[in-house]
Amino acid sequence: MSHLKATFALIRRAPGWFALSAVLQIMRSVFPLVPALVVSIAFDRLAEGSGLNEGMWVLFAVLIGAVLGRVGSLFGSVAVDGWTDSTTGGLLIRNTVARVFRRPGAEALPHSTGSTVNRLTTDSQTVADMMVSTMVVVGSTAQALFALGVMASVDVVLTVLVVVPVFAAGLLITFTSKQIKRHYARSREAAGEVSSMLREVFRAVQAIKLADGVDRVTDRVRELSETRRARTLKSRLFSQVMLGAVFNSTSGLGAGLVMLLAVSRLRDGTLTVGGIVLFVSYLVWITEFTTLFSQSLAEYKQAAVSMTRLDEVVDDGAGLAALVAAPTSRSAVAAVSRDTSPVGPLTQLSARQLTYRHPGSDRGIEGVDLDVRRGELVVVTGGVGAGKTTLLRVLIGALDRDAGTIEWNGVEVDRPSEVLIPPRCAYTPQVPYLMTGSVRDNITAGVDVTEADIERAAYLSVLDADLATMPDGLATRVGPRGTTLSGGQAQRVAAAQMLVRNPDLLVFDDISSALDVNTERELWHRLRADGTRTCLAVSHREIALAQADRVVVLRDGKVVASGRYEDIRDSVPELSHADPTDLVDNLVSGQ
Numbered sequence: 001m002s003h004l005k006a007t008f009a010l011i012r013r014a015p016g017w018f019a020l021s022a023v024l025q026i027m028r029s030v031f032p033l034v035p036a037l038v039v040s041i042a043f044d045r046l047a048e049g050s051g052l053n054e055g056m057w058v059l060f061a062v063l064i065g066a067v068l069g070r071v072g073s074l075f076g077s078v079a080v081d082g083w084t085d086s087t088t089g090g091l092l093i094r095n096t097v098a099r100v101f102r103r104p105g106a107e108a109l110p111h112s113t114g115s116t117v118n119r120l121t122t123d124s125q126t127v128a129d130m131m132v133s134t135m136v137v138v139g140s141t142a143q144a145l146f147a148l149g150v151m152a153s154v155d156v157v158l159t160v161l162v163v164v165p166v167f168a169a170g171l172l173i174t175f176t177s178k179q180i181k182r183h184y185a186r187s188r189e190a191a192g193e194v195s196s197m198l199r200e201v202f203r204a205v206q207a208i209k210l211a212d213g214v215d216r217v218t219d220r221v222r223e224l225s226e227t228r229r230a231r232t233l234k235s236r237l238f239s240q241v242m243l244g245a246v247f248n249s250t251s252g253l254g255a256g257l258v259m260l261l262a263v264s265r266l267r268d269g270t271l272t273v274g275g276i277v278l279f280v281s282y283l284v285w286i287t288e289f290t291t292l293f294s295q296s297l298a299e300y301k302q303a304a305v306s307m308t309r310l311d312e313v314v315d316d317g318a319g320l321a322a323l324v325a326a327p328t329s330r331s332a333v334a335a336v337s338r339d340t341s342p343v344g345p346l347t348q349l350s351a352r353q354l355t356y357r358h359p360g361s362d363r364g365i366e367g368v369d370l371d372v373r374r375g376e377l378v379v380v381t382g383g384v385g386a387g388k389t390t391l392l393r394v395l396i397g398a399l400d401r402d403a404g405t406i407e408w409n410g411v412e413v414d415r416p417s418e419v420l421i422p423p424r425c426a427y428t429p430q431v432p433y434l435m436t437g438s439v440r441d442n443i444t445a446g447v448d449v450t451e452a453d454i455e456r457a458a459y460l461s462v463l464d465a466d467l468a469t470m471p472d473g474l475a476t477r478v479g480p481r482g483t484t485l486s487g488g489q490a491q492r493v494a495a496a497q498m499l500v501r502n503p504d505l506l507v508f509d510d511i512s513s514a515l516d517v518n519t520e521r522e523l524w525h526r527l528r529a530d531g532t533r534t535c536l537a538v539s540h541r542e543i544a545l546a547q548a549d550r551v552v553v554l555r556d557g558k559v560v561a562s563g564r565y566e567d568i569r570d571s572v573p574e575l576s577h578a579d580p581t582d583l584v585d586n587l588v589s590g591q
């Protein structure tokens with residue numbers, strides 16, 4: 001889809017509002033032309049020797065009406081402009097975020113988070129501003145056409161002369177289009193780099209201080225900011241100052257020429273005083289239209305760059321059509337998710353020959369077979385970087401597999417990210433992210449559950465004892481702007497979030513990385529007490545391995561052993577490392 005078509009598609013999203021906006025803009029622009037027309041008629045009457053008779057009072061009433069009409073349409077258009085701005089920006093952000101969510105969850109976005117946020121905020125605003133300017137130009141065009149019509153009825157040749165700068169502006173913008181786009185794209189790129197850098201800095205404040213890197217980081221931020229300043233200045237100088245100056249001078253020159261000719265026509269009697277008054281005042285509006293028109297063309301070129309930048313937030317190849325599409329309702333999304341789900345509660349999840357390579361590397365998993373039956377605990381283990389996290393993420397669709405099949409109850413699952421979600425499956429990552437809010441908010445995460453459900457989830461995830469020590473219990477505020485929980489507490493809050501949804505399959509990533517041995521033992525004890533839960537977990541602790549119905553050992557992304565712990569532990573070197581961890585933990589915890 002071209003940028004022009006995308007712009008029209010944005011208008012088609014709310015044709016009624018855009019039509020209202022156009023009408024208000026036209027009224028707002030045309031009303032100011034009335035006074036000059038009235039004054040010109042008055043002058044001509046006076047020149048003809050007619051006095052200030054009652055006809056003049058009609059003209060006066062028209063003048064007042066024009067002023068009131070202008071004020072009314074001005075208020076209306078400002079209100080509608082605000083709507084155009086927020087609705088257009090909102091649609092672009094919503095569609096882009098929806099595309100981000102449609103991607104497999106763990107796959108990196110093509111740009112840094114800072115740059116992505118910058119695109120979502122500033123580039124969507126550029127497009128929204130362009131839509132507002134376009135509506136202003138619609139009004140201004142009507143104004144210019146009205147003015148030219150009236151002027152042409154007075155003197156055709158002079159009117160043609162007035163139009164020349166408008167065409168000159170259009171031509172100039174067309175010839176300089178590439179430069180406008182290039183300068184703008186470079187300035188947006190530089191702004192994105194500053195945002196990325198700042199985001200990295202905020203995330204790593206402590207590490208930077210510890211590494212004594214404050215000066216180097218500050219210098220780098222200064223350098224990037226300087227590049228941004230220089231490029232933004234260049235872009236503005238080019239599209240606003242330089243082109244603006246050219247347009248103003250061209251239209252000023254044209255206006256001067258017209259005035260000279262007009263005066264000579266006044267002398268030879270082919271133009272009346274009223275005609276001169278009309279030309280003088282309408283020339284101002286035409287000059288303004290020329291500037292507005294050229295600026296709006298330049299803004300359109302910049303908005304085209306911004307549309308492309310927004311489209312590139314996600315590299316799904318969907319193009320501008322997806323960027324400006326009518327938003328999908330939540331219920332429609334839910335329906336798609338339900339449609340693709342295999343029927344029935346879990347009896348068996350199977351993966352065959354699962355293969356995934358991380359982009360740009362030869363690391364990942366290769367040809368992995370895995371089965372999890374209802375009520376089982378399957379533990380995936382292996383050395384550092386063996387592919388455990390990758391396997392879980394590919395299985396739940398957070399990473400898009402390169403090859404292999406996944407079956408739920410024998411039904412092939414094409415898009416696991418739409419099927420292996422609550423209530424069928426839930427996942428606790430190795431490093432969970434808690435939102436700013438209460439512990440309760442983080443556990444429920446928007447799902448309607450009872451207090452008893454929350455307490456049960458807190459019990460099962462061994463969070464109950466921790467909650468008892470927190471001053472506000474479940475109401476304790478956590479997340480980036482709340483109490484800092486320990487890694488283990490955060491992981492159990494995430495586990496409680498998973499458990500409160502009561503999914504068929506519980507997937508835990510590296511539960512032993514943040515839990516001490518006693519807490520992990522208690523967790524497995526509580527989860528397995530009634531034998532109803534199905535769990536797939538990454539762990540390297542013997543307490544988990546020994547309870548597992550099956551242990552799957554990964555090495556370099558491949559399964560090197562699979563079976564009950566007691567059957568395979570002596571033949572697999574990775575399993576001989578399980579005990580010392582427990583030993584150390586037991587020593588530390590005094591057992």
Ligand SMILES: Nc1ncnc2c1ncn2[C@@H]1O[C@H](COP(=O)(O)OP(=O)(O)OP(=O)(O)O)[C@@H](O)[C@H]1O
Pocket residue numbers: 358359361363364382383384385386387388389390391510
């Ligand atoms: N985004 C990525 N890009 C490139 N390589 C990656 C990426 N993520 C992981 N890897 C590599 O893939 C391999 C498997 O990583 P994975 O995180 O699955 O291992 P793991 O067994 O979970 O390790 P750990 O026990 O340290 O958590 C590792 O060699 C890792 O360096």
